[in-house]
Amino acid sequence: MESLEPLFPDASLTAEVGNSVAEVTDAVADMDGSYLSLSDADFRERIHRAYARMSACDLCPRQCGADRLAGKAGICGVGLKPRIFVWNLHHGEEPPVSGTRGSGTVFLSGCNLNCRYCQNYPLSQLNHGTELSIPSLAAALVELQRRGAHNINFVTPSHQVPQLLAATYAARQLGLHIPLVYNTSSFDEASTLVLLDGVVDIYLGDLRYTNDQVALRLSGVNDYVDHAKEALVEMHRQVGDIIVDEQGRYVPRGLIVRYLILPRHTNMARDVFDFVAHNLSPDTYVSIMTQYFPAYKALNPGLGIDRKINEAEFNRVMNAWSRSGLVHGWVQDMDEQGGA
Numbered sequence: 001m002e003s004l005e006p007l008f009p010d011a012s013l014t015a016e017v018g019n020s021v022a023e024v025t026d027a028v029a030d031m032d033g034s035y036l037s038l039s040d041a042d043f044r045e046r047i048h049r050a051y052a053r054m055s056a057c058d059l060c061p062r063q064c065g066a067d068r069l070a071g072k073a074g075i076c077g078v079g080l081k082p083r084i085f086v087w088n089l090h091h092g093e094e095p096p097v098s099g100t101r102g103s104g105t106v107f108l109s110g111c112n113l114n115c116r117y118c119q120n121y122p123l124s125q126l127n128h129g130t131e132l133s134i135p136s137l138a139a140a141l142v143e144l145q146r147r148g149a150h151n152i153n154f155v156t157p158s159h160q161v162p163q164l165l166a167a168t169y170a171a172r173q174l175g176l177h178i179p180l181v182y183n184t185s186s187f188d189e190a191s192t193l194v195l196l197d198g199v200v201d202i203y204l205g206d207l208r209y210t211n212d213q214v215a216l217r218l219s220g221v222n223d224y225v226d227h228a229k230e231a232l233v234e235m236h237r238q239v240g241d242i243i244v245d246e247q248g249r250y251v252p253r254g255l256i257v258r259y260l261i262l263p264r265h266t267n268m269a270r271d272v273f274d275f276v277a278h279n280l281s282p283d284t285y286v287s288i289m290t291q292y293f294p295a296y297k298a299l300n301p302g303l304g305i306d307r308k309i310n311e312a313e314f315n316r317v318m319n320a321w322s323r324s325g326l327v328h329g330w331v332q333d334m335d336e337q338g339g340a
């Protein structure tokens with residue numbers, strides 16, 4: 001994601017701040033992560049509770065019961081140790097995440113969804129990556145901070161929450177202080193997200209579908225919609241909306257909802273935006289993504305997603321957005337290309 005045009009209704013780069021109007025830039029206020037305020041005892045207790053759930057794993061809605069403490073991998077493909085594909089500075093996320101210096105992005109291996117069109121399928125579905133120790137992952141997080149990252153951005157983290165908590169705790173002891181971003185498909189258990197309350201500052205959560213039959217056909221799960229909605233409500237409860245400070249800088253705390261436009265499936269866009277406006281907040285920042293291209297199993301014409309989106313589909317989604325009452329967000333250029 002490199003090109004993000006603002007979605008303000010008047011297309012002007014301004015935002016109301018208190019009684020004044022500030023010019024909004026891509027700058028992000030430098031703030032410490034909320035996890036700095038957690039006591040050692042509280043942090044350790046959360047790590048303990050998270051790992052305890054891995055003995056018969058119920059961390060995500062799959063509830064597959066794998067004994068990951070014994071090293072067995074669940075449906076997500078990951079066992080006890082953190083498994084990472086790559087970590088680096090990334091400049092193509094939404095402005096409050098990438099800012100001016102980049103986001104410290106950690107691409108995790110494995111996934112609890114099985115999206116036929118996954119644009120990162122080598123790591124998510126084929127499980128490419130390396131097992132790291134907790135100290136090694138902690139050192140990587142600190143190195144990303146040293147390189148100037150605004151934040152640590154865990155991509156596809158739902159199945160590795162215990163490991164990420166443990167690595168963040170260890171990295172905090174090494175001086176990590178920048179905020180955490182939880183960058184998720186939203187196929188999360190709300191009870192797992194509760195463990196991240198006061199740890200994560202920015203949630204970057206998808207709402208991919210509002211129709212479970214489509215979710216089953218394209219992502220291999222039959223209960224995406226309710227779980228994702230419940231997860232997004234919990235994310236919003238924890239961090240609220242993104243806001244802009246008096247200097248026009250994004251404050252790095254809040255929920256951003258992503259919507260990836262899929263070809264021939266734009267009839268869900270209205271329900272996505274209506275849910276966000278009415279069940280989260282009309283001030284939610286929405287990121288509309290046009291980068292879809294057929295990858296992995298999506299070249300199979302039977303799935304109906306074997307091409308990029310067209311202009312008519314893009315316009316349909318933008319019309320749905322403009323009628324939704326939402327006023328904040330970004331949209332990619334039509335010619336975007338995605339992938340890790």
Ligand code: SF4
Nearest residue numbers: 057060063064074076
């Ligand atoms: S996180 Fe992985 S092992 Fe745990 S329930 Fe989900 S798919 Fe199964």
